[in-house]
Amino acid sequence: MSQPAGEIREQLVALLPRLRRFARALSRNVDDADDLVQVAIERTLTRLDQWRPGTRLDSWMFGIIKNAWIDEVRSRRRRERVLAPEEAGAQVADAAGEAHIERLSLAAAMDRLPDEQRLAVALVLVEGLAYKEAAEVLEVPIGTVTSRLARGREALEALLGGREGGTS
């Protein structure tokens, strides 16, 4: 039997602070992060009947936010390619140069991680999911999560500490 929708809504409200934290780890801009949560909520409400009682609501929501974020990142990149391909290329080069000189803030460093590494870091290190749980949210094998997480950590260390290439 499915849970009454009212109960799920209650649980969703209680989850909002964590959903916002997860979204913030993906999207540095506060408004963009909240927009992601809002889109995820709206998508969730249209598919409450797909919710399987006994499974974790937080993991389910993280998966929906993840998909919304990936969609947004893709469409933004499409727009950028159409609008200003050269300018975008120049920005990437600047960003790489800057990383060598100054130590980045953690938020800025997270921002530079490849999407898949950022997702692994956000689920495991920000939200405290076990590797197995993160693998379920990301729909990849646990070994994939482990290696993305290891590479993400190494990149963060390098960006934060100015370390050259992370661990040897």
Added chain:
Amino acid sequence: MTIPEETLMAYADGELDPEARREIEAAIAADPELAKRVERHQALRRKIGSEFDPVLMETVPESLVSAVHGAPSKVAGKPAHEATVTDLRRVRAARAAEAKEAAASARRAATPRGRWTWFEWAAVAASLAAGAVIAHFVLRSPDGAQLVSRDGQLVAQGDLDKALSNQLAGDRGEDAPVHIGVSFRSKAGNYCRTFVMNGSSPMGGLACRKNDAWAVEVLAASPADASAGGEYRPATSMPAAVAAAVEQQIQGEPLDTLQEAEARADGW
């Protein structure tokens, strides 16, 4: 013995099975360099936690709370590949309108009526819609932290824990660090209490008794008192998000003073 970085990382994250854990521990004991690498993984985790955990204490925008209670929008029901762009643009366009509406409904809610009559201090101000960020108030309280994160759940400690466990609703010492608003039985059967933490940026919240601790379920900036400098203290105002959570979770009526005292005597 060469240990792959991924294995050390998994050890640092508590992901290894007991046998593998023992092997790593033996290796670490023999090699301080390994211990340093493990510590670095743990330090990064702590750093990331201290960067993002304060988000948990920010005011949740009213628009998100009402989105949860709202009817599914038509746009969200579209196929995913075309929904997102439209979604985000629509959401952004609607933001200004929502803020306006939230301010208006907050004004309406400021007058207790109907099913809210029992909620003697459901003073809800538009400042909540403004969404002031007050994350550091709790973290840097002079009396030490009043909240800790435990197993992904915010739990009261210090003054807040003491007040939730010992103080009766309406006990209003002018200088008390915490005021308790209303106590009730939740639909889940446990006791819940609303509170306001005083300070330069007052915060209101809802805590429910779980596993012998007060789990803080909602926390939001307490609306500043409009008549600053007047007689009326901001300690009596409760954020709309808290009021909404009470309305959802309450079973029956709030406890009266006698019931409250009995619950306290039983250790909640």
